[in-house]
Amino acid sequence: MKDVTFLVDIGSTFTKVTAVDVEKRRIQSQSSAPTTPKDVSAGLQNALEGLKLTRGELQSAQVLACSSAAGGLRMVAIGLVEDLTAKAAKQAALGAGARVLKTFSFQLTEEDRAEITQLKPDIILLAGGTDGGNTENILHNAKVLASLPTAVPVVIAGNRSVAQEVAQSFPASFSTYIAANVMPQIGKLQVEPAREAIRKVFMEKIIYAKGLTKASRLIDSIFMPTPAAVLRAGQLLSQGTAITKGWGDCLIVDVGGATTDVHSLGEGMPTKAGVVVRGLPEPFAKRTVEGDLGVRVSVLSLMEAVSARVLAQDTNWSESQVEDRIRLLNAQPETLPQDAEEELFDQVLGHQAVKLGVGRHVGRLSELYTPSGLVWIQDGKDLSKVKRIIGTGGVLINSRDPLAVLEGAQQESTSLLELRPESPNYFLDGDYILAAMGLLAQEQPEVALTVLQNSLREYELTRRDK
């Protein structure tokens, strides 16, 4: 066994390296350097040098990497019915760490084809029909996609009866990959095989297209989109290993300038009596990305969702002050708060993004009046008993009061129908290692779990006055 493993996260702005001492099960050192977009190996080299290791140490270590550079993994998901296979396909793509540019359902039209051409996805996930079910739609959509002006890798995860035929609809310039159906039967979700296929395509094709090839010479194996690595870390943390017990159900929240990502690890079955679950089942490891909730690039849509009035109340500013600040943050996303008031403003934005993002992620209850009385219907996951919420990402990690931001996740008297955590404990990914440990989990799950748990325990967030 090599004693040190380097975990690399090539982000859009920074390339971060974490060196883990495998024997001692701890972080040995960390370093980061600006990402060099044209050829990321330069930035990686710089980051590695920052670790101040000897040449020998550097050469003997294993290097594993994930990347969200070059726009991340951009995908389009396609299914038949919006609430069934299209939703399942979207969930599979999100779980593979993709940015889902758009989800299409039913038969693709000429306009849809033009839009997909414009969107320039890295991979298309094509689903539709349960196994033995509808075949017409996916065959039609394959024909439409086959005439895209530039070839795109296509992962086929629809009705198994025609998977081969669908693959054969594409000209040789398209690479096609067949995975098991994302929804083999009504009420059954099966996203793992499609996620695996997407990861494979990412490793085989996408890293070349994104100028990561040179860096891949420095890297031994495992190249996945950063969000996929974060989700793996969550899975490890929650489920543990064969030897060490996990933490149980968790929620991971990442507020960014452009999006708010929420990951939940848990079955989400009803925790209250008399509740009937409806709709598509949810994956154990579920990821949602809110493209309109961010604290810089997407701050205008965040304000729209929250309202200037609420932001004014929370900050004690006037509405016009709020609007001015929002416009500035949007126009100059690199703006940092200069005083306590501006800091509070950022904190309020983060809090609201978490609140809305988690609200959309969790399941909800609705009442149904029947002749024999009230029945509760649950759509989505019940996360009310989740005990741990973990914050990650630059905005939270650099916040002066990350707890105040993260508390947006929690159940309030005004959100009782949303199945949010009721009384969670909060943790911060203060060493910024979630993605790194997700990578390490592939090779050394035991080590990754220990390092992760120890680090998060260091950063448990509590109110001093509590």
Next chain:
Amino acid sequence: MEAKTLVLGVIGSDVHAVGNKILEISLKEAGFTVVNLGVLVSQKEFVEAAVETNADAIMVSSLYGHGEIDVRGLREALIEAGIGDILMYIGGYLVVGSQEWSEVESKFKQLGFDRVYPPSTLPEDFIPGLKDDLGM
């Protein structure tokens, strides 16, 4: 021959689960592929399930007396979804009060059902006819 696919469910806010289970078991035994949506099933769920599974027939149950309201527009929704000519049956407890059976039957036929079954219809009473209707 390929097995025919049936979508099954109890429509509306109806929770009577026993007959639905019995139907599932006996239809599976009779060689059908059964997509059972269970109780409390909305029109939308019937339509969407039938589309994805390319179903050959829809079997609606209604026991609690509100079937007439619950099924209104279902045939139209199927037409919208592009599967308007799918075979559709209904059964359960459709009689409310002292209605004549022939009256009930013609009402539900007008609502778009191909066959309508009275209370306590047993599986063996309708499965042969169903196979006939599906050309099996």
